[in-house]
Amino acid sequence: MTHIVETTTSGRDDVPAPIPPPAPRPAAPSRPEADPAGAAPGGITLAGVVKRYGTHLALDVPRLDIPAGSFTVVVGPSGCGKSTGLRVVAGLERPDEGQVLLGGVDVTGLEPGQRGVALVFQDFALYPHMTVERNIDFGLRLAARHDRRSGPSRAEISTRVAEVCAMLGLSDLRRRLPRQLSGGERQRVGLARAIVRRPAVLLLDEPLSSLDAQLRQRARAELVRLHRELGNTAVLVTHDQLEALSMGTNLVVMNHGRVVQTGPPEAVYRYPADTFVATFLGSPPMNLHAVAPTGDGRVLAGQGLAARLPGTPPPEPVLLGWRPADGVVCAPPDATAGDDADVTAGGNGDPEAPAEPGALLRGVADVVEFTGDGTVVTCVGPEGGQWAVSIRGGDHVPAVGDVLWVRVPAARVHLFDADGGRRLGPRTGEPGADDADRGISKR
Amino acid sequence: MSSPSRTDARPAPALVAPTLVAPTQLAPAPVPARRGTGRRIARTVAHHAFLLAAVAVMVLPVLWALAVSFKTPGGVFDENPLPWPATLDNYRVATQDFPVWRLLLNTTVMAAGATLLQLLFAVPGAYALARFPPRGHRAVEALIVVTLLVPPQSLIIPLFLMVTELGWRNTYPGLILPQLVGTGLAVMLLRDHIRAVPATVLGAAVLDGARPGEALRMVVLPLLRPALGAVSILLFITSWNEYLWPSLIAPGMEDTTIQPGLAFFLTQEGSAYGPLLAGSMLATLPVVAAYLLASRRVTDAFMHSGLR
Numbered sequence: 001m002t003h004i005v006e007t008t009t010s011g012r013d014d015v016p017a018p019i020p021p022p023a024p025r026p027a028a029p030s031r032p033e034a035d036p037a038g039a040a041p042g043g044i045t046l047a048g049v050v051k052r053y054g055t056h057l058a059l060d061v062p063r064l065d066i067p068a069g070s071f072t073v074v075v076g077p078s079g080c081g082k083s084t085g086l087r088v089v090a091g092l093e094r095p096d097e098g099q100v101l102l103g104g105v106d107v108t109g110l111e112p113g114q115r116g117v118a119l120v121f122q123d124f125a126l127y128p129h130m131t132v133e134r135n136i137d138f139g140l141r142l143a144a145r146h147d148r149r150s151g152p153s154r155a156e157i158s159t160r161v162a163e164v165c166a167m168l169g170l171s172d173l174r175r176r177l178p179r180q181l182s183g184g185e186r187q188r189v190g191l192a193r194a195i196v197r198r199p200a201v202l203l204l205d206e207p208l209s210s211l212d213a214q215l216r217q218r219a220r221a222e223l224v225r226l227h228r229e230l231g232n233t234a235v236l237v238t239h240d241q242l243e244a245l246s247m248g249t250n251l252v253v254m255n256h257g258r259v260v261q262t263g264p265p266e267a268v269y270r271y272p273a274d275t276f277v278a279t280f281l282g283s284p285p286m287n288l289h290a291v292a293p294t295g296d297g298r299v300l301a302g303q304g305l306a307a308r309l310p311g312t313p314p315p316e317p318v319l320l321g322w323r324p325a326d327g328v329v330c331a332p333p334d335a336t337a338g339d340d341a342d343v344t345a346g347g348n349g350d351p352e353a354p355a356e357p358g359a360l361l362r363g364v365a366d367v368v369e370f371t372g373d374g375t376v377v378t379c380v381g382p383e384g385g386q387w388a389v390s391i392r393g394g395d396h397v398p399a400v401g402d403v404l405w406v407r408v409p410a411a412r413v414h415l416f417d418a419d420g421g422r423r424l425g426p427r428t429g430e431p432g433a434d435d436a437d438r439g440i441s442k443r
Numbered sequence: 444m445s446s447p448s449r450t451d452a453r454p455a456p457a458l459v460a461p462t463l464v465a466p467t468q469l470a471p472a473p474v475p476a477r478r479g480t481g482r483r484i485a486r487t488v489a490h491h492a493f494l495l496a497a498v499a500v501m502v503l504p505v506l507w508a509l510a511v512s513f514k515t516p517g518g519v520f521d522e523n524p525l526p527w528p529a530t531l532d533n534y535r536v537a538t539q540d541f542p543v544w545r546l547l548l549n550t551t552v553m554a555a556g557a558t559l560l561q562l563l564f565a566v567p568g569a570y571a572l573a574r575f576p577p578r579g580h581r582a583v584e585a586l587i588v589v590t591l592l593v594p595p596q597s598l599i600i601p602l603f604l605m606v607t608e609l610g611w612r613n614t615y616p617g618l619i620l621p622q623l624v625g626t627g628l629a630v631m632l633l634r635d636h637i638r639a640v641p642a643t644v645l646g647a648a649v650l651d652g653a654r655p656g657e658a659l660r661m662v663v664l665p666l667l668r669p670a671l672g673a674v675s676i677l678l679f680i681t682s683w684n685e686y687l688w689p690s691l692i693a694p695g696m697e698d699t700t701i702q703p704g705l706a707f708f709l710t711q712e713g714s715a716y717g718p719l720l721a722g723s724m725l726a727t728l729p730v731v732a733a734y735l736l737a738s739r740r741v742t743d744a745f746m747h748s749g750l751r
Binding site for chain 2: 087090091092111112113114117118119121122123125126127128129138139142143145146193197
């Protein structure tokens with residue numbers, strides 16, 4: 001876990017400065033021509049890669065660099081091109097345009113077997129007629145056949161297979177056939193078969209999705225540990241946003257065949273490039289409200305919501321977002337104004353402009369979901385808009401029908417373009433206020 | 444067709460159309476017990492009676508032939524279904540006065556040769572069509588299907604002339620090679636089976652560095668074994684039962700195969716039905732044995748391919 005822990009802690013120490021505010025389209029021009037990360041052995045670069053199926057544009061990546069040695073997670077909804085991208089890197093698919101560079105070398109025309117890339121398939125794709133051992137050493141035996149001089153010797157093959165089996169706890173299963181194995185064991189065989197060839201790049205195509213929930217948690221940790229031991233570049237494709245945030249050191253979010261945002265998971269989570277990323281990552285997803293400037297132009301107001309933000313707010317209507325976990329349930333702003341029921345019924349439905357920076361919302365608790373660590377309350381705004389707020393364990397849990405006031409610190413408020421949904425400004429809150437109020441927590 | 448008004452809904456035809464609703468589907472319905480049970484029994488009985496009749500239609504002629512092959516010459520035409528008095532004379536005549544072993548050998552060589560050669564061409568062809576479909580592969584596949592639709596008789600004369608030109612009359616090549624005209628069937632059957640091999644497994648082989656030929660030999664063929672078994676049996680039986688071609692191209696008593704060879708028992712001086720049927724039984728045995736050995740695979744393979 002060192003990788004993860006390292007980045008998390010370093011991210012935590014110097015949050016204000018070094019996490020670069022990601023540009024909305026991180027792909028293109030700011031990158032220099034020869035990217036040092038992409039050129040190192042194990043680094044992956046996609047340059048102008050386009051893949052079409054008929055008229056459907058499956059993949060369109062002007063530029064993507066995956067740093068050598070990283071554990072990169074590619075995430076997106078199904079059909080977003082992430083698996084196609086992986087297959088293009090592996091060489092199972094030829095791109096219609098563009099180049100694939102591995103360690104700075106153009107491998108676009110190379111056969112999959114010659115790229116130094118291994119792939120773990122979603123269904124593991126074990127050879128059903130071969131024992132575990134044969135499955136694992138198949139690639140090595142082929143290498144020995146193809147090149148008797150520099151290929152691995154028989155002794156070397158058996159040491160390497162034994163090594164990998166020991167590493168993945170398969171030593172007792174070597175004579176079994178795939179059909180005699182459980183799902184978790186098959187997954188480990190698939191993994192063993194991939195890493196026994198010591199690939200510079202290990203590709204994983206949703207390797208956890210066919211495991212049951214219990215196993216998945218363990219397998220996730222095992223994969224992270226394995227990556228640390230191997231030290232190669234790992235690229236994992238998933239549609240599970242929890243896997244995406246928790247496993248990788250580098251995150252690539254895709255949608256409609258395009259890369260939407262890249263960066264360390266924490267940076268992507270905290271500064272989503274657009275409303276797609278904002279709502280795709282995180283559970284429950286980020287709340288979005290249509291707001292417009294009012295009064296002196298310092299306050300953004302929407303249904304059941306008002307926000308005072310530092311700096312100059314945008315002059316036109318925008319989308320205001322906040323994560324359910326960033327909201328804090330608070331007392332009504334003006335306690336003397338009367339009891340809650342009165343406020344609900346009252347004609348003045350909207351909260352008034354909060355005196356201090358931040359957003360203030362009012363809603364009626366509609367659904368209360370207990371999640372173990374806390375509670376998620378889905379609220380309905382005055383005119384039907386829905387939003388959710390997470391309440392941590394121990395705090396007071398409202399009942400259905402209660403009126404809730406929630407305030408969101410200015411640093412945790414996100415603004416997005418009303419049309420394209422692109423993030424406005426690198427961040428909305430003033431730097432520094434970030435860590436002071438609640439500490440950084442992903443969940 | 445569920446529970447309550449069940450008995451009213453379907454009145455009389457229970458005995459006529461027994462199959463559509465399986466008896467088990469009716470089982471959970473609790474009442475009315477006695478009538479329901481009686482109906483169900485009647486239905487099952489009718490069902491089995493129908494199947495037995497169908498089996499009888501197919502099997503009785505074979506059994507009758509088997510019986511006649513043990514009868515004395517005088518008893519061939521009597522109506523007694525049992526061969527009594529029984530004799531092995533027919534088999535003695537068939538095997539001693541007649542080159543039945545020679546003919547069986549010829550037939551075996553021909554059928555095995557035709558089967559192997561067809562597989563030799565069909566496997567790579569099917570693999571290529573399934574895994575590396577060339578541009579316009581649909582047209583290629585349509586052409587292959589067309590070769591299956593051409594009646595074999597229409598090819599007899601050109602093939603006969605070609606084989607004669609080559610001087611292959613009364614030879615194994617003359618018997619075997621023209622049968623490769625039917626390879627299309629094997630190609631199409633095997634193509635479907637190769638397509639059924641998961642793409643990820645083949646992708647894994649490619650990533651492991653397997654060249655196309657190695658992927659075929661080490662991954663596809665082992666997974667294709669059941670299908671190969673089924674297709675070989677099919678090809679073998681078809682070739683074994685070939686009558687017209689061997690009778691034209693290799694008509695000699697020692698050179699022909701068993702099917703036309705049996706006709707030698709029907710001479711102008713009279714027809715030796717007993718020995719003829721004894722020879723037929725001997726000709727059938729290898730095929731039956733081959734089928735029984737692989738019947739499970741044959742049915743499996745056809746179930747999977749959805750053909751026939």
